[in-house]
Amino acid sequence: MKISDRLRRVSDGILEASIVMATETNKGILIRLGFSPSTIEQASESDMLIAIRAKDEASLVLATAKVDNLLESPAQLTTGDQEKASDIDAALRTMPGTNLVMLSIPGEHVKDISHKLIERGIHQLIFSDHVPVEDELEIKEMAAAKGVLILGPGAGTSIINGKGIGFSNAISTGPVGVVAAAGTGLQEVTSLLDQSGIGVKHGLGVGGNDPKDKIGGIMMLECMKILEKDDDIKVIAIVSKPPSPAVEQKIIDYAVSSGAKKYVLALIGGGSVGGSRKQVSNMIIRVNSLASSVLAVAKVLGDEHLHRALSRTYMQPEALVNLLQKEWGRLQSSQRFIRALYTGGTFTYEAQVILGEIMKDEPICSNAPIQRIKQLQDSFKSQEHSVIDLGEEEFTKGRPHPMIDPTIRKFRILEEAKDPEVGVLLLDFVLGYGANPDPVGAALDEIKQAKETAERNGRYMSIVAHVCGTKNDIQGYDQSIAKLGSAGCIVMPTNALAAVASAVVISRGKIDLTHPYSKYLELPHDWIEA
Amino acid sequence: MGEKSIDAAAMLSSELKVVNVGLEIFYHALKLQNIKVVDVNWNPPPKLEKDTQDLLDKML
Numbered sequence: 001m002k003i004s005d006r007l008r009r010v011s012d013g014i015l016e017a018s019i020v021m022a023t024e025t026n027k028g029i030l031i032r033l034g035f036s037p038s039t040i041e042q043a044s045e046s047d048m049l050i051a052i053r054a055k056d057e058a059s060l061v062l063a064t065a066k067v068d069n070l071l072e073s074p075a076q077l078t079t080g081d082q083e084k085a086s087d088i089d090a091a092l093r094t095m096p097g098t099n100l101v102m103l104s105i106p107g108e109h110v111k112d113i114s115h116k117l118i119e120r121g122i123h124q125l126i127f128s129d130h131v132p133v134e135d136e137l138e139i140k141e142m143a144a145a146k147g148v149l150i151l152g153p154g155a156g157t158s159i160i161n162g163k164g165i166g167f168s169n170a171i172s173t174g175p176v177g178v179v180a181a182a183g184t185g186l187q188e189v190t191s192l193l194d195q196s197g198i199g200v201k202h203g204l205g206v207g208g209n210d211p212k213d214k215i216g217g218i219m220m221l222e223c224m225k226i227l228e229k230d231d232d233i234k235v236i237a238i239v240s241k242p243p244s245p246a247v248e249q250k251i252i253d254y255a256v257s258s259g260a261k262k263y264v265l266a267l268i269g270g271g272s273v274g275g276s277r278k279q280v281s282n283m284i285i286r287v288n289s290l291a292s293s294v295l296a297v298a299k300v301l302g303d304e305h306l307h308r309a310l311s312r313t314y315m316q317p318e319a320l321v322n323l324l325q326k327e328w329g330r331l332q333s334s335q336r337f338i339r340a341l342y343t344g345g346t347f348t349y350e351a352q353v354i355l356g357e358i359m360k361d362e363p364i365c366s367n368a369p370i371q372r373i374k375q376l377q378d379s380f381k382s383q384e385h386s387v388i389d390l391g392e393e394e395f396t397k398g399r400p401h402p403m404i405d406p407t408i409r410k411f412r413i414l415e416e417a418k419d420p421e422v423g424v425l426l427l428d429f430v431l432g433y434g435a436n437p438d439p440v441g442a443a444l445d446e447i448k449q450a451k452e453t454a455e456r457n458g459r460y461m462s463i464v465a466h467v468c469g470t471k472n473d474i475q476g477y478d479q480s481i482a483k484l485g486s487a488g489c490i491v492m493p494t495n496a497l498a499a500v501a502s503a504v505v506i507s508r509g510k511i512d513l514t515h516p517y518s519k520y521l522e523l524p525h526d527w528i529e530a
Numbered sequence: 531m532g533e534k535s536i537d538a539a540a541m542l543s544s545e546l547k548v549v550n551v552g553l554e555i556f557y558h559a560l561k562l563q564n565i566k567v568v569d570v571n572w573n574p575p576p577k578l579e580k581d582t583q584d585l586l587d588k589m590l
Contacts, residue, residue, distance in 0.1 A: 084571035091549040091568040098568075099541040102560075104552030109574055113551070123541050127552070149538040160542060163563050166556055202542060226538050404555065433559035474562070 007052065008405070010066045013059025014052065016407055019067070020398040022047040029399070032380045033411055088113065092120075099123060102165065103152075107131040110153060114139045118148045125165055126152030126207070129393075133214050136207070140218040149226070150219055152207040156183040156434075159190060159203035166205075167403060169432035170472035174199020176297055177227035179220055181211045181240040184344030184430060185268065185290050187468050188495060189239050191432075192294040194470045196309035198301060201232055211243030217250055224251070228259055235300045237264040237293050241349055248273045255284050262300045266293035268346070269353035269370075270519075289520040290350060291494035313493050314521070317513040324501060327490060328508045330460035335423030338502045339416040340387040341409050343402040343439075344468065347428045347495045348389035354499040355387065358516050359507070368392050382416060385506075387426075403435045410446045417450035417461055424462045425450065426502045428495065429480060431469030440467070440480040447487045462505050463489040466498040496520050 007017035016033055020026040022043035031037045035051050043049050050067055054060040085091035092098050100123050103110055107130035117124055118139070131139075131153035143150045151158050157180070158165040162173035169187055171194045180186035183205060190200045204226070206219040220238070227236050236259075238251060248271045255263040263284040265271070270288045285296045291313055298309035315323075338355070342348040345368070352370045367379035368389040376386060379394045390402040390409050402409050409427075416422050427447075429439045436442055447463060454461035465484050469477045484491050490505075492498035500516050548567045550557040560567040 084569045085549075086571055088549060088551060088570055088572070091551075091570045095547050095549065095566065095568045098547045098549050099544065100546060101549045101551060102556055104550075104556060105572055106574065123538055127556070149541070160546060163546060163565055164559065165548070166559070168559075226542070229539065230542070433562060434555050 004399075006070060007063050007066055008407075011054075011059045011062050013055040014063050015055060016051070016053040016411075017063060018049070018051045018399065020049055020051075021045070022049045023398070025394070026398045028380075029395070029397075029408075033408075088117075092122075100125060100160075100165070103128055107135075107153065111135040111139060114150070115142065118143050118146050118150075121146065121148060123149040124151065125155060125158055125205075126150065127154075127156050127166055128152070129154050133209055136209055137215055137218075140210075140215060144218055144222060149204075149222065151205050154183075154207040154209065155205035157186045157203070158205045159186075159200055162199065162201065164433045167430070167432060167434040168203075169194070169468070169470045170474070171203075171470060172199035172472075173201055175232060175234040175301065176200045176237060177230065177233040177235075178203040178237045178239060179223040179227065180205050180238075181208050181220060181243070182268070182346040182349075184428075184468065185239045185266075185346035185350075187344070187430060187432065188290045188346070189237060189266070189293055191468055191470050192291065192309070192313050192494065193297060194472075195312045196294060196298055196305065198298060198305055198309070201230065202227060208241065211240050211247045211251075213244040213246060217243060217247035220247070221250060221254055224254055224259070228261060233261065235262045235264065235297050237266060237297055239266045239290065239293060240268070241346075242267045242269060242271050245272045252284065259283060264293050264296040264300065266290060266296075268350050287522065289354070289494075289496040290346070291496040292520065292522055294494075295523070310523075314523075315493070315497055317517055320497070320501060321504060321509055321513075324490065324504050325509065327460075327462045328505045331423045331462065331505070331508070332420075332459050334420050335459060336506065337382075337419075337421050338385045338387075338424040338426055338506050339382050339419075339422050340426035340499075340502070341412050341416070342387070342389055342426075342428050343391060343406065343409065344428050344430055344495075345389055345391050347466075347468075348387055348391075350495055351426065351499040352387050354496060354516060354520055355385065355503055357519070358500065358503045358511055359385065367394065382419070382422075388412070403430050403439070406436055406439055406442045410443055413443065413446040413450050414453070417453040420457065420459065422461070423459075424464060424502045424506050426498060427463065427465045427489075428498075429465060429467045429469075429484075431467065431473040431475040431477060431480060433474070435475070438475055438480075440475075440483050444483055444487055447484075447489065451488055463487075464492060464498050464502045464505065465489045466492050466495050468495070 004019050052063045102125045104127035107128045110131045156167045169191045171190045204223040265286045298305040363384040365374040365376040366387045367376045467480050551570045551572045557569040
């Protein structure tokens with residue numbers, strides 16, 4: 001993976017570079033990326049495949065020279081600006097007082113390392129996926145008994161004292177604490193809070209399995225207790241896909257009976273305990289989308305904050321329709337489908353929730369379907385309306401996550417644009433630490449080409465985008481939005497609005513916005529009246 | 531739930547000192563924020579035959 005990354009950076013003329021073991025999955029990905037099947041199929045499992053696509057001969061020569069060079073002297077693969085410890089013990093000796101270990105290693109190796117660290121009382125953020133759920137339970141039970149905090153497994157994002165750990169944005173410090181079982185959900189909520197002038201002190205990601213029955217919300221509840229004890233935190237937001245009913249009840253019970261702070265419970269799509277929305281008690285405001293959770297937090301903190309949050313994150317339905325009228329007016333009648341190509345898992349989930357409800361009678365497919373959404377037969381080939389999570393295993397085995405390396409989405413954008421039935425492309429761009437240095441810039445050529453392809457064929461391609469980030473992110477939030485705007489994209493301030501906007505365009509403005517607005521883009525007067 | 535309440539207050543309120551095991555991009559992301567971090571040159575343990583592993587587990 002590291003060599004592939006180096007190769008891609010050899011020259012702007014390198015369009016794709018992959019050095020992978022010739023497993024069936026990797027072979028399949030390369031063929032779908034356009035490499036010759038007859039050559040690829042000759043490789044057996046123990047072979048290494050080197051696949052390079054370049055704009056010109058000179059770039060190809062440069063890349064192949066670099067491959068030889070890197071394979072002959074692998075020592076170059078360390079970047080040279082850091083001295084690596086030989087193992088974890090050595091690292092802990094080098095830095096006495098280590099209070100957090102970040103683990104991003106294959107899931108099968110996590111348990112042994114985690115146990116040893118728990119014995120030493122060291123808190124951990126575990127990014128690794130595919131940690132067996134039995135291992136996760138054992139780790140979390142042991143950690144809770146020893147007073148050790150475990151963020152993850154499968155937690156790519158956390159914020160501690162305003163500092164980002166893993167994939168995270170440059171967030172100002174403020175009076176909010178967040179507990180999340182939704183990685184890009186945590187990034188969206190904290191970024192929108194930052195944009196609204198409200199900072200975040202701690203944002204703790206517990207991993208997607210934590211609120212399920214098997215784990216029982218062990219760390220989610222521990223994190224709530226931790227944030228409760230922090231005097232700087234005035235409001236706590238819980239951000240998650242719907243937990244199991246038992247865990248949801250535990251969260252509510254704790255907030256109502258033991259919590260002294262105000263809570264915003266953002267269960268994307270709604271929970272199952274005590275109705276799906278509005279106030280459960282005077283301690284908790286419930287909302288159903290990431291965007292609404294930001295307005296709810298702002299409301300708790302005061303009208304001044306709410307006013308700013310509304311101006312940054314909200315758009316009235318009339319304004320939305322006015323903005324989009326031109327878009328749907330340019331579509332041909334054959335263009336009937338939305339293709340959402342997501343890099344963020346929580347964004348994929350939220351878009352399915354929203355589109356699934358707005359377009360109830362329409363066929364919607366996904367490679368990571370939620371209830372009532374159809375399983376896509378082949379993740380590499382969209383059909384009907386498709387909402388694709390490009391961070392799923394079939395796309396990331398042997399490759400970096402698309403938030404780091406967007407190559408796989410670039411090809412997919414071009415492929416979707418060739419389909420005469422596609423009218424809207426919905427795209428997310430996640431900025432921040434750990435992400436690609438310029439995710440928008442990396443896709444800009446393909447966005448322009450997609451529009452040109454449609455135009456050449458007498459169609460128009462509407463592209464709706466959302467940028468998750470803050471003004472202090474290294475990639476440049478305003479610049480990212482400006483680039484998308486100049487390429488003819490409609491840029492929405494939140495993922496929820498981007499999903500609604502896509503539905504408005506593809507339906508030619510014919511959908512009733514009352515329901516999506518009252519459920520996913522609700523205004524605070526709903527909560528006050530509850 | 532744990533018998534002991536998690537006391538992460540010390541970590542959350544004091545200077546972060548992180549050991550990074552795995553993806554190098556996370557090391558660089560922490561460095562960019564001036565967080566103290568040590569990167570580990572981690573490699574998966576070599577795979578042993580099951581019989582050998584069982585024997586070693588018993589011995590160690």
